[in-house]
Amino acid sequence: MSKQQFKAESKRLLEMMINSIYTQKEIFLRELISNASDAIDKMYYKALTDDTLEFNKDDYFIKLSADKSARTLTITDTGIGMTKEELEENLGVIAKSGSLAFKSENETKEDHTIIGQFGVGFYSAFMVADEVSVVTKAFGSEDAYVWESAGAEGYSIESGTKAEAGTKITLHLKANTEDESYDEYLEEYRLRSLVKKYSDFIRYPIKMEVTRSVPVAGADGAEGEETAYTEVREEETVNSMVPIWRKNKNELTDEDYEKFYSEKRYGFDKPLKHLHLKVDGNIVYNAILYIPEKTPFDYYTKEYEKGLELYSSGVLIMNKCADLLPDYFGFVKGMVDSEDLSLNISREMLQHDRQLKLIAKNIQNKIKSALQSLLKDEREKYETFFESFGRQLKYGVYSDYGMNKDTLQDLLLFTSSKEKKQVTLEEYVSRMPEEQKYIYYATGGSVDRIEKLPQTELVADKGYEILYLTDDIDEFALKMLMSYKEKEFKNVSAGDLGIESDEETKSEEEDKSNAELFDEMKTLLGGKVKEVRASKRLKSHPVCLTSEGELSIEMEKVLRAMPNSENIEADKVLEINVNHEVFQSLKAASEKDKEKLGLYTNLLYNQALLIEGLPVQDPVEFTNAICKIMV
Numbered sequence: 001m002s003k004q005q006f007k008a009e010s011k012r013l014l015e016m017m018i019n020s021i022y023t024q025k026e027i028f029l030r031e032l033i034s035n036a037s038d039a040i041d042k043m044y045y046k047a048l049t050d051d052t053l054e055f056n057k058d059d060y061f062i063k064l065s066a067d068k069s070a071r072t073l074t075i076t077d078t079g080i081g082m083t084k085e086e087l088e089e090n091l092g093v094i095a096k097s098g099s100l101a102f103k104s105e106n107e108t109k110e111d112h113t114i115i116g117q118f119g120v121g122f123y124s125a126f127m128v129a130d131e132v133s134v135v136t137k138a139f140g141s142e143d144a145y146v147w148e149s150a151g152a153e154g155y156s157i158e159s160g161t162k163a164e165a166g167t168k169i170t171l172h173l174k175a176n177t178e179d180e181s182y183d184e185y186l187e188e189y190r191l192r193s194l195v196k197k198y199s200d201f202i203r204y205p206i207k208m209e210v211t212r213s214v215p216v217a218g219a220d221g222a223e224g225e226e227t228a229y230t231e232v233r234e235e236e237t238v239n240s241m242v243p244i245w246r247k248n249k250n251e252l253t254d255e256d257y258e259k260f261y262s263e264k265r266y267g268f269d270k271p272l273k274h275l276h277l278k279v280d281g282n283i284v285y286n287a288i289l290y291i292p293e294k295t296p297f298d299y300y301t302k303e304y305e306k307g308l309e310l311y312s313s314g315v316l317i318m319n320k321c322a323d324l325l326p327d328y329f330g331f332v333k334g335m336v337d338s339e340d341l342s343l344n345i346s347r348e349m350l351q352h353d354r355q356l357k358l359i360a361k362n363i364q365n366k367i368k369s370a371l372q373s374l375l376k377d378e379r380e381k382y383e384t385f386f387e388s389f390g391r392q393l394k395y396g397v398y399s400d401y402g403m404n405k406d407t408l409q410d411l412l413l414f415t416s417s418k419e420k421k422q423v424t425l426e427e428y429v430s431r432m433p434e435e436q437k438y439i440y441y442a443t444g445g446s447v448d449r450i451e452k453l454p455q456t457e458l459v460a461d462k463g464y465e466i467l468y469l470t471d472d473i474d475e476f477a478l479k480m481l482m483s484y485k486e487k488e489f490k491n492v493s494a495g496d497l498g499i500e501s502d503e504e505t506k507s508e509e510e511d512k513s514n515a516e517l518f519d520e521m522k523t524l525l526g527g528k529v530k531e532v533r534a535s536k537r538l539k540s541h542p543v544c545l546t547s548e549g550e551l552s553i554e555m556e557k558v559l560r561a562m563p564n565s566e567n568i569e570a571d572k573v574l575e576i577n578v579n580h581e582v583f584q585s586l587k588a589a590s591e592k593d594k595e596k597l598g599l600y601t602n603l604l605y606n607q608a609l610l611i612e613g614l615p616v617q618d619p620v621e622f623t624n625a626i627c628k629i630m631v
Helices: 008-021 027-049 084-092 098-105 121-127 182-186 188-198 254-263 354-377 379-398 405-411 425-430 447-451 454-461 474-481 502-513 515-524 553-560 581-592 594-612 619-630
Strands: 062-067 072-077 129-137 144-149 155-160 166-173 206-215 229-237 273-279 285-291 308-312 315-321 333-338 414-416 439-443 466-469 487-491 531-534 543-548 571-576
Touching: 027 062, 027 072, 027 121, 027 166, 027 188, 027 315, 062 182, 062 188, 084 129, 084 144, 084 155, 121 129, 121 166, 166 182, 182 188, 188 206, 188 315, 254 273, 254 285, 273 354, 285 354, 333 354, 354 379, 354 405, 379 405, 379 474, 405 425, 405 474, 414 425, 425 439, 439 454, 439 474, 447 466, 454 466, 454 543, 466 474, 474 487, 474 553, 502 515, 502 531, 515 531, 515 571, 515 581, 515 594, 543 553, 543 594, 571 581, 571 594, 581 594, 594 619
Parallel strands: 062 206, 308 333, 439 466, 439 487, 531 571
Antiparallel strands: 062 072, 072 166, 129 144, 129 166, 144 155, 206 229, 273 285, 285 333, 308 315, 414 466, 543 571
């Protein structure tokens, strides 16, 4: 038996591949099973082109056999096999792919798929084995050959014996180390789980001997005694072969889709909606997507990984392909299977090519349409969804400088002051009176708290609807939207509400006549507010805080809760209700008791802070001031 050397570049590639190309050793089984499937596919293609050859699918399978005593794992297929020359070409030159050459030479519209394209998958076996032997016999040949190698140092080919066409690959597993237990690849449960994970939808049976407990014949126990069992070895097909996404939709029920969701562990909830996509065109792919009902426990943490399972011709390539989903639809679960994707040398990572972008864009549009359909036809379900994932949609509006706002704005919901339930922006605008200039909103920690805000009085009194924003992201999202159907958003705490009334003129007159008092109060507050003025909006409450500029008081609270906030502050205005009895006390104190004016001013300011949910800077001073008033 003569030893042959790999070519220098092949030797370097083998060393690199074993050490770095594949990120997980366990994928060796996926690669070898894919190669075995390719070999059977070639037989299928041969039967399509040769009328004298019949292809009986029952005769073709892949078999896994583990021998714990010898520490070997064997993968056998009944495919087309290899000649000596093909062994030299396919296994003697790394990255010389027989499958890729076969595919390019035999383009056909018939349903056959060659998975392997790179010629390196076979060598992943050396990640778990220190010696590999291949016994193969080509279809139609009388001769069989044995290829053996212990890794990068070289290989040998000699004549062998084999009864039927096909290939048998035997891996002699490496010795266990402190970090790696290679014995796990001899365990039935581990092999079964790897087949299920990566190769469950290979179209040919993957058979394996499994242990079964069966009752001992004639050994039925007497009443009260346990039945005796014995363990037997049986051959079992461990893959399902026909993936759900390749079946016709009319063959499947909602229960089938829910079962798939559960089996794939996409979530422990019941999905609200599923999408089954079969796309033909510039790129061909199948997909099953799910909109979950509930958020995973880690959804709003850094640990959460978005992404869809990605298959190439039924073989799992990636557990989570993040590139297929935009962040704002990161809650979607499911899978995509395509034969058209360009994979890199290890078949683990995608090249960022046009095909992937086309799939991602199409999926994005399908998800949006599904959510719109849910909103229109199944409102209750949509509200359940929005309770779980609405925050993510709002982040999507705000992020990337509002680039996705047109995609998402019609999917948003906010609580309505009039409807007392969640409404869309479209629904709000459709109800606006002709003279109403803005879409009004109010912010706060809860609907109950917002309803009690003094700033809402004038807008509510006018009969205008107010959107209640209770999420910390809400106002940031609306600021990014800027407007909806040419109607700008307006915070009820903003300086100018755009409501024409007699109060407008009256407050301006009050500002002029009480300018000295307001200036004095501003000075007493020592720069805590930008201005003190007569309110245009207050009806029954004595005081409130409003803001000027782009930064609102609610946004200030959100930003200051973040690390490195650098004490960001909104430009606050203290508004006084000149029609309230308190204002008369202010005027009297201004004329007769400056100390009392300072006391009243600080009390009103702190009262306005509490209404806004802002902390009182000196609680002790505040309580002492109340005591002084009481005395």
